Amino acid sequence: MLLLLVQGKLSNLIVEERVAFNVSLRMFTRSIVIQRRVEDLQLGVESYQKIDELYKFSDGTLNDVRNALDDRLKGIRMQYLPSTIWRRKDKDRAAAMIQAIEKMLKTRMILRSLEKFVCGRLYEGDFRMLQRII
Template sequence: DELHKFSDGTLNDVRNALDDRLKGIQMQYLPTTIWRRRDKARAAAMIQAIDKMLKTRRIMRSLERFVGGR
């Protein structure tokens, strides 16, 4: 339910895993469980939050490069 400070690669992996589970794609390494409507809504909200965080990071990095902060 919470997003912590992760690297972009880790956030992408988590987002892709959630998206795959939400779409019903079965993975060998993930156990199969029944997702209720609330679980699907929570996963969709997490995906949106991750996308927003990644977009903000990309914008900030681009702005820092433009200004010459790094």
């Protein structure tokens, strides 16, 4: 539902209703997170995701996030992106995140290439990733 709100697909609602919807959705999400956190504490499990856990995401998700951050960093205005003013610190964080994502994608591509070379498999994938390195 938050995705619909961010994408602007709830244009049939007036502004006050959208704001109320956003607030209630965030409160509901926060209550779920707190509830799961309490359950994890009772079980003795730490569940927060760390910043350096980029390996959990697929290549497509990482590419989408990288492209959205890059568009936002360059100042390209999209309807699905919020129109807030970014401070210098926000831009630096986005640039660091883009570098980390590119490094992760490059490492994955190299490891897949080596795996195919060592195992003798045929190359089935696309070669679009090669353009990014060259």
